[in-house]
Amino acid sequence: MKRIVTLVAIFATPYAHADCLDKWLDYRSSKLYLSIDYSEGCYQGEVIINFSKFSKDDPHWPSPQSRWRSVPFDRECPSSKVGKDGETIEFSCRNDGISPLAGATYRYKVVKANYRCDDGSIPLPDRSFICIRGCTPTVPRRLEGQYSEGTC
Numbered sequence: 001m002k003r004i005v006t007l008v009a010i011f012a013t014p015y016a017h018a019d020c021l022d023k024w025l026d027y028r029s030s031k032l033y034l035s036i037d038y039s040e041g042c043y044q045g046e047v048i049i050n051f052s053k054f055s056k057d058d059p060h061w062p063s064p065q066s067r068w069r070s071v072p073f074d075r076e077c078p079s080s081k082v083g084k085d086g087e088t089i090e091f092s093c094r095n096d097g098i099s100p101l102a103g104a105t106y107r108y109k110v111v112k113a114n115y116r117c118d119d120g121s122i123p124l125p126d127r128s129f130i131c132i133r134g135c136t137p138t139v140p141r142r143l144e145g146q147y148s149e150g151t152c
């Protein structure tokens with residue numbers, strides 16, 4: 001019996017951490033990289049907005065010339081609406097904030113895929129936050145949600 005319990009524990013352990021991410025949202029463009037991360041990883045710790053503008057001299061990421069900036073998410077984007085399960089469905093960032101999200105409001109949106117995976121299954125839906133207010137040309141329009149599993 002002890003061997004069976006040990007084997008179950010060994011085979012179940014990798015799957016216990018399968019749904020563990022360090023990053024919540026992500027945005028990349030030719031001018032900006034922004035990620036919203038968990039400070040301790042695996043959905044733990046403070047949520048931090050990390051961002052860097054690409055260097056004009058070296059537009060490749062990562063670049064030694066790129067300068068990272070970080071700000072606590074709760075300080076930058078204090079107001080939010082939560083769903084029935086307590087998950088964030090909308091957040092607004094301060095007008096006087098220092099991140100590229102300053103002055104913008106984002107709302108959670110799920111978009112089902114319009115294609116099938118190679119094995120015929122339907123991929124996980126696209127989970128993003130879309131800018132709904134304060135969407136100036138310098139504000140990211142869409143922050144992509146991160147998956148712990150592949151979409152297919």
